[in-house]
Amino acid sequence: MKGKGGHRAPAKMADIASMAGVSPSTVSRALAGSPLVAKKKRDEIMRLAREAGYVVNSTARNLRLKRTETISVVIPLAHEASQPLTDPFFVEMLGYLADAITQRGYGVLLQKIVPPMNDWLPNLVASGRSDGVIVIGQSTEHQALEEVSSYYRPLVVWGAPAVDQTYCTVGTDNIGGASRAVEHLIQLGRQRIVFFGDPSLPEIGLRYEGYLAALESASRPLEAKHIVPAHLTADTAYAAMSNLLASKVRFDAVFAASDLIALSAIQALTAAGLTVPGDVAVVGFDDISLAVHGNPALTTVRQDLERGARTMVERLFQRLAGEDASSVTLPAELIIRESCGAKARV
Amino acid sequence: MKGKGGHRAPAKMADIASMAGVSPSTVSRALAGSPLVAKKKRDEIMRLAREAGYVVNSTARNLRLKRTETISVVIPLAHEASQPLTDPFFVEMLGYLADAITQRGYGVLLQKIVPPMNDWLPNLVASGRSDGVIVIGQSTEHQALEEVSSYYRPLVVWGAPAVDQTYCTVGTDNIGGASRAVEHLIQLGRQRIVFFGDPSLPEIGLRYEGYLAALESASRPLEAKHIVPAHLTADTAYAAMSNLLASKVRFDAVFAASDLIALSAIQALTAAGLTVPGDVAVVGFDDISLAVHGNPALTTVRQDLERGARTMVERLFQRLAGEDASSVTLPAELIIRESCGAKARV
DNA sequence: ATTGGATCTGCAATCGTTTGCATTCGCCGG
């Protein structure tokens, strides 16, 4: 029955010191495992500390050491009127990031920000609450990122590299992934392929480019009515697809900018009495863990989030160490499942 | 073009002080909006600080103030061999918690712990990294929670109240919700209802009790073979359901302990050529946002996570303020959708 | 006994704020 941290105020280092009959300096060194303090005494002090349930106060430690051993992970929620993290993509990424960060003994400080917000990044950086910042998705915040990165190194962003950009991004080959997906739809004989997503967001913009490239290389015309700038939430995507159906625009395939909205689209399609993939083939993007469990299972462009998260953290720690780390693009893989197969014979 | 935090080392309060020609004390008071400093000077100092991109260093502030304005949110991942947060339930809860906590101006420190881990709670508490702790789901950690709560007040746990328990829980009426779900299945004429989940976890245990109660009040016998202790992950649940099907145990309904495994079960059932709800009715628990988008849409027992999160945070802040806050049970609501409807005529 | 060196240990400064207390300033009435 190990004693558990003082009843009232938690023990401080000086308390352990007086118990052990030494100075705080010695306790500090002992707990840090410094060879400066004799092994015997060191063990004794460690035992004492453990029994007293003593843990160094990290605030004090951080102040002295000028670091916090904490990484801020920020999730900008563009267009997501509702508060909750609705997109599994963010969540899965968050999970992997949390793993990678805690593995290095750092803490994860979670920040949700909803974009029309000023100076959040400079403030976050200046507050000294964390040693580095990871931003999941640049959302509409390219400007802010750009500005801060000019003087703050330990910043890594998940997303798309832009031409004029100085901050470090890690992301998937959006163009390649998208064009492969669309090429696949074309090979399946699909004629009218809808792009479902808002190209004004950096990553989606690149996916849109991939879509264009695939159409072009197959000499297919681009039709404006096939561009449906749906936002990345289930509800709005469902509504957007319903609208599209009501509008009588004809199409036999959908390339959705994310799995979340792909699933919503399927929802809306089947609700309207269409079959997937019989009447309409659907391809998503992300390969969230639900994709495989969808009904039908979703064909999608896979982003390797685990690798992505590891890479971001790696890069971030390089930058923390003063090295320079540049942007990376990771490969995307087309995962073929049920949601885009043979076209139904009418 | 507001100046953005010094190029190299970030400004400290003393810098602002010398710029303004006053002492750090005055700057501190000015920034805190204290009426002790003359309004004119106060405004001047604030302007200076803003222009210099100065933000108080929260580590130093925290040390002095003996608080961190941070809440730890810990997610114990029982039985989840894989690292990522697979269950949308956790994620949604996390999202709501993050909202409620940031609304109060506090930060969220995320901690994932995978249970065979010693002393994580006492250490977390003693480290002083946060002012309070919220644990999502007691998992297998009842003991640890119990011990720590005896001396650490600001601790709130999502989960089930236990008889001998002293820590503060917030949770749903698991028994009531479960029994209503099972009663519903019985009313629909289902004869063999499988309980799908591991009753050794506190919350699931209560749902199991509700299941028993419903069977009993309908004078139905309990059959051991109808208890399938599936773990709360998609993969293992899928496997468990497949096994069950292979075992030739007959059943025409499933009450699943969570939506995640309910969806997996449906997956497995349809993969085996059965229809839902035709051959087998399925009811889940949680009402995660995917439930409505499932195919078929999932009938489930709704937990109001937003309210739950708000309640937990509320209770936590009460405890931080020294008041006492006791456990609460929130109502559960049966949401009837497609996955449990009429039985197919054979 | 003295010296030298290796090995430990403790003093005191430091990290950047906040705040109780003392002090200074300005101003008004006498």
Added chain:
DNA sequence: CCGGCGAATGCAAACGATTGCAGATCCAAT
């Protein structure tokens, strides 16, 4: 012109750790 009072300001001591440097201790060699 001075006493006195309130309002505004600064001094210095915390907060709880880490660490360079100097000093203490001990043993062996001279």
